[in-house]
Amino acid sequence: MARFRTEGLDELIEDMAAMGQSTGELADEMLFAGAEEVRKAWKISIKKHNHIDSGAMLESVNYSRNAKKIGDIKSVEIYPQGRDKKGVRNAEKAFVLNYGTSKIKGSHFVDDADDIAGPMVENRLRDIFDKWLIKHKMR
Numbered sequence: 266m267a268r269f270r271t272e273g274l275d276e277l278i279e280d281m282a283a284m285g286q287s288t289g290e291l292a293d294e295m296l297f298a299g300a301e302e303v304r305k306a307w308k309i310s311i312k313k314h315n316h317i318d319s320g321a322m323l324e325s326v327n328y329s330r331n332a333k334k335i336g337d338i339k340s341v342e343i344y345p346q347g348r349d350k351k352g353v354r355n356a357e358k359a360f361v362l363n364y365g366t367s368k369i370k371g372s373h374f375v376d377d378a379d380d381i382a383g384p385m386v387e388n389r390l391r392d393i394f395d396k397w398l399i400k401h402k403m404r
Contacts, residue, residue, distance in 0.1 A: 274386070274387055274390065277387075277390060277391060277394060280394070281394070284403075291393075291394075291397055292339065293332065293339070294393060295390050295393050295394070296332055296339055296340075296341060297328075297330070297332075297341070298389050298390065298393055299386045299389065299390055300328045300341045300343055301328075301389075302382055302385040302386045302389050303328075303343045303378070303379075303382045303385075303386060304326055304327060304328060304343055305382075305385065306378045306379070306381040306382035306385060307326045307343065307344075307345075307375070307378045307382075308323060308326055309378070309381055310374045310375070310377045310378035310381055311323050311326070311374060311378075313374070313377065314362070314372045314374040314377070316359075316362050316372070316374060319349055319350065321347075321348075321349035321350065321355055322345045322349070322355040322358050322359060323345075325345045325346045325347050325355040326343070326344065326345050326346070327343070327345075327346050328341045328342060328343040328344075329341055329342065344356050344359060345358065345359045359374075359375070362374060363375045363376075
């Protein structure tokens with residue numbers, strides 16, 4: 266589906282790279298803290314767009330605790346996991362609700378979730394980085 270991106274994080278990423286902190290413990294902490302904020306934003310958007318029937322999709326939004334690494338880039342995927350009681354994949358329901366079908370108009374709730382997540386992630390990561398700088402007497 267969508268890829269999360271926010272302009273406000275570019276400077277933070279550059280600062281971390283200049284300090285040699287773009288990988289390792291701090292980067293991992295920030296990656297998973299950001300994933301948690303995106304997870305919250307997905308849930309907000311699902312509720313906002315009234316995409317709750319049984320609640321299975323809403324409750325299943327999650328991310329892997331193991332980051333994928335491609336080159337120097339680490340990532341985690343955030344989406345509805347598992348299946349509902351009828352055996353329908355929650356990710357499939359999200360895809361259909363987001364993009365629509367010939368009979369269902371797409372709500373693009375995932376794009377909305379990304380818009381909601383942007384400031385949440387940025388604030389959370391800046392806070393973590395600021396605390397790290399203070400702890401290491403760099404600020």
